[in-house]
Amino acid sequence: MKKKELLAPAGDLEAGYAALFYGADAVYLGLKRFSARATAANFDEGELNEFVGFAHARGKKVYAAVNTLVEEDELPELLKSLDICSRCRVDAVILQDLGAARIVREKYPELELHASTQMAVHNKEGALALKKLGFSRVVLARELSLAEIKDIASIPGLETEAFIHGALCYSYSGMCLFSSLECGRSANRGKCLYPCRAEFEGENGDRHYFSMKDMALKDDVLKMPVTSLKIEGRKKNALYVAAVTDYYRRILDGKGCDTAREENIKQIFSRPWSEFHLHGKDKTVVEPDFVGHRGLPAGRIEQVFKGRISLHVRHDVARHDGIQIDVPGEERPFGFSLQNMQVGGKNVFEAKAGQEAVIMLPPKAPKLEKGLPVYLASSGRVKGAYGYDRPKPGEFRQRLPLDVRVTIGADKVTAAAAGFSVELAGEFLPAKDAAKVEDAVRGAFAKTGDTPFELAALALENPDGLFVPVSLLNALRRDLYAEIKTEEKTTVLPPTGRSFAAEKSGWIIRTDDLDTLAAIDLNEVDEVTVLLSPEFDAERLKTLPKNKLRLALPALERAPAKYAEPVRRLLEGGFRKWEIGNWWGLEMLPANGIDLSFDGSLYMLNTQAVQAAKDAGAGRITLSVEDCLNNMRALAENAPLPAVMPVYQDAPLFTSAVCIRANPCKSCPRGEKWLKLRHEGREYLALSKNCQTMLFAGRPLCFAAEAEKVPAAFYRVDFVYRRYSPEAAASVWKKVRAFEDVPGCAKGNLVSGGNF
Template identity: 30%
Template sequence: MKENNHTTQQNTFELLAPAGSLAIFKAVVAAGADAVYVGGSKFGARAYADNFSDEELLEALDYAHLYGRRVYLTVNTLLKNSEIEQVCAYLQPFYEHGLDAVLVQDFGVLTAIHERFPDLAIHTSTQMTVTGVEAARLFSGYGVTRMVMARELSLNEMKRIREETGMELEAFVHGALCYCYSGQCLFSSMLGGRSGNRGRCAQPCRLPYAVMDEKHREYKKDAYVLSLKDMCGIKDLRGLADAGVYSLKIEGRMKQIPYAAGVVSYYRKYIDLFLSGQETQVSEGDYRAVLALGNRCGFTDGYYHRHNGSDMVTFTKPNYEKTNEALQQQILRTYENGAAKIPVRGELVLHQGQAAHYRVKTQTVSAEISGMEVMQAQKKPLLAEDVKSRMEKTGDTPFVMEDLSIRIEDGVFLPNGALNQLRREALAELQKKMLKPYQRQEHPQKAAEEKLPEACEKREKRKECVFAVTGERRQLAPVLESSCVTSVCLDMEAYDRSTIMEELKEDANAVMQKDKEVYLAMPRIFRAGTAEWVRQILPDIKRMGFAGVLVRNYEEMALAKETFLGSEIITDHNLYCYNDQAVRAFAGQGVTKNTVPLELNRSEIKRRYNEESTMMLYGYYPLMTSAQCVHANTRGCDKKRGLSYLKDRYQVQFPVKNFCTYCYNVVYNSLPVLLFSNLEELKKAGIRDFRMDFTMESAKETKAILKLYEEFAAGSRRQYPKEWENRYTNGHYKRGVE
């Protein structure tokens, strides 16, 4: 395998490689990556990768820029109030050193970075679950120059986003696939306190589960139903180009040199062939070689051409396999020393009585240095061949002397130390000039301002409200009978597409007849097909008298602001407001109320601005929202909403609901969270609105839960009934996440 000396130029694709260490970084540059994404010492979504120290990151920036490549830093975790103040100070030296872009998940972090560094490119992380044109338009106003789309999008959906918004798009092309829409997973968090949103996923999706029907009858044993194969899109370059995708992203910041550099080298080969007009099919030998570098039960082409499918699931084993040790070693030997040194040409002039003059240049940049005065030789004059041998040395610099001309007068002398200094200074100046275009002026640090979110300051204090979200129509009757419920949120997931308009209108009227406010909960995922349908029925929905809307993604938030779906826009818990900067940012988009994130503990909630927040007191936490379908993948698709269960090795059962109208699954926690006993503590934290989410409860169960709440709210009960023991969880209220 020959080293790839590819240099970046304007072309159709950017090949974007991962690097978990400086050694891997240099290897993928050598293998032909146009850009590299890395994690630094803080705030990255791969907490268990080696990651880069601050000094290594500065070195990586210089290394990349000398070879005309780009570096993107991941700041793609959710940050708490105690952390967000550190973000801009952390980024400052990298910004000044020429950082090309930053990847972000947290909306608060995004707006803080844009305010502090308005000329720094921002890429929305796949953790933001961007699936549609509405989000692209929204983010374009915040310095976002590129969207890393949800892995689940098809090529057609990507094409639509590109054509309708002009936003630069980045798509995953190779590596591991998450079962869950990225940014929508709480599975690892709830099972072990290791949050995927904080870069600490323990991958419970790679464990075996028994599958059970709605009556808890087991019909599939020990299947890896949540484990997806690795994707490989090397055969889809034409489709990606037609879709308008610019950046092709390889997953794998936890991988080593043979995998990272090897995969990059093969993609580089076929990208270059494609860009030169030679649409050469990927050879079987090369495809097998890429497979040998690492795969999980073979490859899938992901979601490019289909919404989901059982052929994407590992089922029998999730083992990660790599073969062909000879190939691994060959790649390691080829790339472990990094890219070939940059060729330079030199010209040295030594004339008696004049300052020594040395000029070095690349194809585009030159540097000139004058040294000490050249003397007449008293004993042994300088010989041209000796001088040339000394000046050709480049040591540990990134340069190699390609050609050196020497003009030396007879009988002159210069100390070896002076020659060495001349050489070192010239190469250092050359490197400085090559890097200067990337570097920025220092930005003055702004002092952090302690104040309420600007868009919230003028609002009047609200009276306390109790929301009930109904995920099934059978729950509505007991909710309407409850005197404590002030507002009812009708979940669109509770209705089938064929009957939703009649039933939704009927239920909305029933709520208003009870003098309760009625809200509409939007779908968890809002992809193109759903968006088109919702826009068609929107005029009729607006006439139903909804007081507001509960939105669960950025697409819906933008749509709600655009179309005014009632006077209130409430963001759900998965539009994360870990920090007050995010609260302010959402308020600036017309959001009147947010939901307290489910991963914060009691002390973190107390340190948060809660006057505009609602808190979930009861409900089964949604652990995963997936484009895959447990029911369809194990029993076949019947296009009917239903309930099944996943049983783990500890015999714990996790409910799974498939929502066929929107074609996604939700895996719920095995027990509901119950925080009624913490009601007064939450009020002291400034929370005025409380929420109960009903998902699979019967009417009788719904009534019992509401009665229990009424007793706690009235002060007539302080402890849960004995029969409730082992039937609920405190969620993260006490323990939180790292």
């Protein structure tokens, strides 16, 4: 079997050098724009150039994460970022936006396409679809079990990448709008504020219902038949990257799990560890009581004195180490730098494992009590344990290769390269040793100094064996390299089809419950989109006119095979209008002979993405509810497909494979259950159904008052997930269809101007 790639993160240059020093086979990083970790330091062009040169000199690879959604007016800046990737010779780009993928495929064929985990590849069908769209590698959803990973990894000709260590999101990556719609900062655009980590009031008390533990698969990575094993952490420092990379390098090299190195990682940064769902459903993956870095368990408080505590330490603890203590009722542990400590009544610099230590507390420490857990949150010893080599600045700068031709005549010497030439006049006499002249010319032109060039090939024409002084050759070189003008690649966007401008807008209702429509006059409705589920009774579709029906597959489905037979029967029954919300739908439906619509969860935010959707078989797209009004208008006016604008929706803030219920799995009825939550005065509803959790804001989104500013082909009203009585649905329909907002609605990012 081919050797697995160990892929490490680099939020900055130092983390990149640390990753390679401790055994990473490849490094992934972000640029200053379009990185899903926008708050990391990230790389400018000079840093990227040098780092790629350094990595390639060692036979290692570099992948650039250009993995945010891109708005229409940002496409020129996206080209600049991709130009940088091309000039710096990165090995691949990691993408979420389908428009970015189209641009790379058509304009940058030298760059491999890797599908970001933000594309929510969670089944084999989705991976197959992305392979057909030109991706050579897919980054798998973290939620998958080992069996599911093996199934996707069996696809011939497609590389797979799986996370093995680091932070976890409660939501499927790419399916979270929580930070975007509630805080105005989109995770899909690299700006997540992590509202899921907050404390909520709920039926089980005030808890962190959605704050995940960290993933740590340890030696289970040896069972994973993927191409690449990925460490999360582009916002972590070089020390963390070094320690985690070193830990997994040893495992992959057959040296096994190292307890001491594991403890080092926990001291640097760690929430409690989890295997997530690798071996099946696990309800212990949430850390409900505390958030943030915990550290290495160092013992429990045995006695509390005035300004002091005592405990038998499980590990060596020294002055200036970081200490954290879990305090009941507090969201975060109480932390401080250890300044004074006694063992046996004497002041000491260090307490050895097993010794009873008396630790002096800082002023204004909270009330502590016997039995509270104490953690070693940082260690001076560990901070000094992971040194690494750095190259000299400029040592691995990648330069432009030049083929130089030098011609020596009796009265002048000429140098030419890249269409430029210079000459110097003089009187040149026969050389004593003509062979040494070529060495001198080569040596002179190999000195490229601070220029962006490197000598690739030298052709010398010296038929009379003449001699040229080295000083003159150096002057000739300087003149030539100064004369050459390097023009940066000017890339233009691939053309898109003729823009589709709707002359008249229609109206769509989307629902998962046909009873909701009972009080609505369907003569007012141009289309009814029905969201299918395994339990949906297809016989009920006969109560609606077939020409108005569109059938929608769900965005998330871990077992798509359950839809194969129902979809086949519906197609045979003449249902030709379909909608998909994730890439797996492309594999479930025929490539031809249907009217296919892309739902908003496929994130069409630019005309390049819409053209790519059209190329993939879509006849219509849906605007994203996290988009802003100006961009929606631009797409409705200029996109090569008709656009649907959702104007009323209970938008899922996230969808998760983690169950929020407190009851044991064995006794769970698995039916639909709604739970009320509250945070900072805002109300939320969590839907738990069939081991999946969806979160909704207390207020629906409503864009009715602004909708007429967007010349969409259709406006859409959604009655999905949350239950509406026929009368309530009819009231919403009447109001929204008159372009009036429903009272108490939310606007999301609609009027943000694109800064989300």
